[in-house]
Amino acid sequence: MVFTINEIAHLLEGKVVGDDSLKIDKLCKIQEAVPGSITFLANPSYEKYLYTTQASVIIINKNFQPARPISASLILVEDPYLSFTKLLTKYESLLNVSKKGIEEPTYLGKNTTIGDAVYRGAFSYIGDHVQLGNGVQIYPHAYIGDHVSIGENTIIYSGVRIYPGSRIGKNCIIHAGAVIGSDGFGFVPEPTGSYQKTPQLGYVVIEDHVEIGANTTIERATLGNTWIKQGTKIGNLVEIAHNVEIGRNTIIVALSGIAGSAKIGNHCMIGGQVGVAGHTEMGDKTMVAGQAGVTKSYKNGNITLMGTPAFERKKYLKNYALFKQLQDIQKTLKN
Amino acid sequence: MVFTINEIAHLLEGKVVGDDSLKIDKLCKIQEAVPGSITFLANPSYEKYLYTTQASVIIINKNFQPARPISASLILVEDPYLSFTKLLTKYESLLNVSKKGIEEPTYLGKNTTIGDAVYRGAFSYIGDHVQLGNGVQIYPHAYIGDHVSIGENTIIYSGVRIYPGSRIGKNCIIHAGAVIGSDGFGFVPEPTGSYQKTPQLGYVVIEDHVEIGANTTIERATLGNTWIKQGTKIGNLVEIAHNVEIGRNTIIVALSGIAGSAKIGNHCMIGGQVGVAGHTEMGDKTMVAGQAGVTKSYKNGNITLMGTPAFERKKYLKNYALFKQLQDIQKTLKN
Amino acid sequence: MVFTINEIAHLLEGKVVGDDSLKIDKLCKIQEAVPGSITFLANPSYEKYLYTTQASVIIINKNFQPARPISASLILVEDPYLSFTKLLTKYESLLNVSKKGIEEPTYLGKNTTIGDAVYRGAFSYIGDHVQLGNGVQIYPHAYIGDHVSIGENTIIYSGVRIYPGSRIGKNCIIHAGAVIGSDGFGFVPEPTGSYQKTPQLGYVVIEDHVEIGANTTIERATLGNTWIKQGTKIGNLVEIAHNVEIGRNTIIVALSGIAGSAKIGNHCMIGGQVGVAGHTEMGDKTMVAGQAGVTKSYKNGNITLMGTPAFERKKYLKNYALFKQLQDIQKTLKN
Known part of the structure; x- marks a missing residue:
């Protein structure tokens, strides 16, 4: 496919x-661009490539002042990353042909309701009483348990496991190997020292426009629902425990774990490898630095946390700077 | 299903x-209860709901002294959480119908021994020389390699992968996507700087009443066995490396990693995202706080650990409280 | 199989x-050895077993000076662990019969190119335009998306998911449940507070002799390639984000996460549960202690890092030793 620079500028209102x-x-990415390509500059640490890139066109902030001459043509925009994303989306829509139809063999249970233009890949399993909306794509080896419902245009990639009774919204993407609705991790100690399993009779509810990463696990509730609200994006290898509630448009990066009954607000950003303790509550717009361990509630939100146990990030970093000098401080003291 | 309060009190000896x-x-959970429901109070931080819940009946500790009047009826018991679990278990047993029979297509190898009332879901794979006890449930897409044995009433959920030669006990539950018996992570550096793979010729042994979480991985031993003992419960996304030995009735929470040849005792509780170094030994009743990194042996057990490298939790928290004041301490010093 | 000690010594040049x-x-392992077995001593902390083991033969360093008499015969070598690995490899090659042929049912797309002596397990899925080299083994339930190529003698274990367009080299091993090529985690905030998905149009390239652990996830690039170079070994449950580049013969242990566009050098060793921030660069021969969080570039490599944020390990440990004494230091100050 070939575009003119004017067509692209028009699309991006640049x-x-x-x-x-x-x-x-x-x-292309700016550091790998070849002649005939378009790229973008958003992250200032990549500015050095601006003057050497072989890209023909660069999407750039309209207020950017280059330090040296640039050989490429420019498209000036408000937000270069958002604009480039728009361009990628356009390009993808021209490239992709959605999967449709049925690749045999598949397994289809009883009393299912299947919408139009649904894809069911080879070896996919659809249990009894399942409902699939129009345009749903079920890739090979996906397992959809009994009484699951999936809203229209949602994509379930290969090897996803959805336990019985889970409800998935519209326009969601669930990546390969994710497990939705496995038992909550609940056991009661017995006087003998062994554990009795707490039955897990609740479900998982995932609202619209949610994306869930590869091999992520979301436990069913003990009672009631584990709840992921609209527009939230969860990375790979994340653990969401039983009865957790996650608000709207929240981001959770890879390898984080949210313990049982924790409640996370809207518009939060939780870095990678973060742990959040059970039964805590995190208000809207809370940000958590990677590897932090949040052990108590921050109901007011609007704070950035760091450390284990976590507290306010700036304070953490100032004290950590002193931790790095403890040897020197001790020497001074001795003198 | 409808129960009278007296039937429930009789079941719970309350x-x-x-x-x-x-x-x-x-x-129901106490904060979401509706009229006609039964709930419980165990965690004191939920006491506030006691006075506002719409539940008709609350299971509560027999010595509890309410601060205000409660509109619900009560069932007084020794241990409310254990009692509620007993009630859930009863309820579950009335609800659930175990899966039985064979959903075609399935793959069945040669020289297998299959017990009575076994469930084999669609697209499940049973290799050669496999032994399945009575009542075993193999969900869709599970892979059971050659020479694996699985004891009676064990449930293998969808997409579990059990490598050849593994031995699984009775009454175990292995959740979706767990991998049992993949190669231990062992490589020997060569003079050229590349690595030679150490062959992994051992196996995994899992005793009775063990539960293993979704997408958890347990490596086969280099030689001998990786060993998970009776009654131990392992959460989601946990890594158990080659030749690890885990005692009886130990709990390991999600996203923890136990490195090669580590030995963990009985009745330990290991929090989420904990790391345990290879070749270390942890005695009985060791507790490890979330995100701790245990880098040496604590053979006597009976200790609670925290931090990286981990040491005694109370001492950690006292020093951490001072870490949070380092800025102030420095100011005082300067004055 | 029976070997004489002289045959083994000859094989090991000992x-x-x-x-x-x-x-x-x-x-056998030295602490579990039985009469008639051969074992080895490499890790000095196992020396105590040297004097009590029932092994008939022990492979040991040629310069080792025993503290007490040893009843077993010895084979003296340069590097006992490497020698024992060589012996295991020989033993494995005599034991193992590679899987070959086709177990029906399988799914085979259009326009595929399949080499000689390929194994395709039951319920394996091979998409359109896939290329498989000679001797490739595709275990049951593996999913190989459209336009994927896999080099000769590579083993793809059960339930591996390879998204379309990925390129895998020769002599690789990918363990069960690993996901290669799922979407990079990229979203652009919109003025409304919701997120727009950044299309992920790049691929994953894995070079020769790479091993990838069970349930590990490797994201496709936004543009260009996520790249894992020759001889690198990645453990279980590791997350490699979009556009990451990992050099040759690097080791990454379980549960680590490498964020987007990070660049890791050759011959690095990254411990378990490590986090590496996005857009950072780590030079050759960097070592990172378990649970460290690397938040900035160390382009020169040849350093060992620890802590979050990570810095030089020896300095970290010295300061951490003082952190453990903060209570005592404070008492001294008060006096």
Whole structure:
């Protein structure tokens, strides 16, 4: 596919600076760009590539002041990363053909309700009383347990396991190997020292526009629901325990674990390898640095946390700077 | 299903206080309870809901002294959480119908020994020389390698992978996507700087009444066995490396990693995202706080550990409280 | 199988000390060895077993000076662990019969190119335009998306998911449940507070002799490639994000996470549960202690890091030793 620079500028509502007769047939990262490609600059630490890149066109902030001459043509925009994403989305929509139809063999249970234009990959398993909306894509080896419902245009990739009774919204993406609705981790100690399993009779509810990463696990509730709200994005290898509630448009990065009955607000950003203790509550717009361990509630939100146990990030970093000098401090003291 | 409060009190060996003619048809969490439901109070931080819940009946400790009047009827018991678990178990047993029979297509190898009332889900794979006890349930897409044995009433959920030669006990539950018996992570550096793989010729042994979480991985031994003893419960996304030995009735929470040849005692409790170094030994009743890194042996057990490298938890927290004041301490020093 | 001690010494280019008429039919760990077995001593902390083991033969460093008499015969070598690995490899090659042929049912797409002596397990899925080299083994339930290529003698274990367009080299091993090529975790905030997904149009490239652990996830690039270079070994439950580049012969232990666009050098060793921040660069021969959080670049490599944020390990440990004494230091100050 070939686009003119003007077509792209029009799509992005941007302004062309430089040669406006250029034609583009590739999208590249700035440090790997080749002639004939378009790229973007958003992260300032990549500015050095601006002056050496072989890209023909660069999408850039309209207020950016280059330190040296740039050989490429520019498209000036408000938000270069958002604009480049828009361009990628356009490109993807022209490239991709959604999977449709049925690849045999598949397994289809009783009393199912299957929408139009559904894809069911080879070896996919659809249990009894399952409901699939229009345009749902079920990739090979996915397991959809009894009484599961999945809203329209949701994509379930290969090897996803959805336990019985889970409810998944519209326009969700669940990546390969994710497990939705396995038992909550609940045991009661007995006088003998062994453990009795607490039955896990609740479900998982995932609202619309949620994305769930590869091999992530979300436990069913003991009673009631484990609840992931609209627009939330969860990375790979994340553990969400039983009865957790996660608000709208919250981001949780890979390898984090949210313990049982924790409640996370809207618009939070939780870094990688974070742990959140059970029965805590985190208000809206809480940010948590990678590897932090949040052991108590921060109901007011609007704070950035760090450390284990976690507290306010700036305070953490100042004290950590002193921790790094403890040897020197001790020497001074001895003198 | 409808129960009378007296039927439930009889099951739990508890004493009714209040209206003993009530009928119950739901089980709820205290903060979400509706009229006609039964709930419980065990965690003191939920006491506030005691006075506002709409539950008809509350299971509560027999010595509990309410601060304000409670509108619900009560069932007084020794241990409310254990009693509620007993009730859930009863309820579950009335609800559930175990899966039985064979859903085609399945794959069945040669020289297998299959017990009575076994479930083999669609697309399940049973290799050669496999032994399955009575009542074993193999969900769709499970892979059971050659020479594996599985004891009676064990449940293997969808997409579990059990490598050849593993031995699984009776009454175990292995959740979706868990991998049992993949190669130990062992490599020998060569003079050229590349690595030679150490062959992994051992096996995994899992004793009776063990539960293993979704997407957890347990490596086979280099030689001998990786060994998980009776009654131990392992959460989701946990890594158990080659030649590890884990004692009886030990709990390991999600996202923890136990490195090669570590030995963990009986009745230990290991929090989430904990790391345990290779070749260390942890005695009985060791407790490890979440995100701790245990880098040496604590053979006597009976200790609670925290931090990386981990040491005694109380001492850690006292020093950490001072770490949080380092800025202030430094200021005082300067003055 | 039975070997004479002389056959083994010959294979290992070692020297026999003691009875050279012995015959061996088992390989054991030193603490579990039985009569008739051969074992080895490499880790000094196992020396105590040297004097009590029932092994008939011990492989040991040629310069080792025993503190007490040893009843077993010895084979003296340069590097006992490497020698024992060589012996295990020989033993494994005599034991193992590689899987070959096709177990039906399988799914085979259009326009595929399949080499000689390929194994395709039951319920394996091979998409359109896939290329499999000679001797490739595809275990049951593996999913190989469209346009994937896999080099000769690579083993893909049960339930591995390889998204379309990924390229896997020769002589690789990918363990059960690993996911290669799922979408990079990239979203752009919109003014409304919701997130727009950044299309992920790149691929994953894995070079020759790479091993990837069970349930590990490797994201496809946004543009370009996520790249794992020759000879690198990655453990279980590791997350490799989009556009990461990992050099040759690097080791990454279980539960670590490498964030987007990070660049890791050759011959690095990254411990378990390590986090590496996005867009950082780590030079050759960098070592990272378990649970460290590397938040900035160390382009020169040749350093060992620890802590979160990570810095030089020796300095970390010295300061941590003082952290453990903060209570005492404070008392001294007060006096």
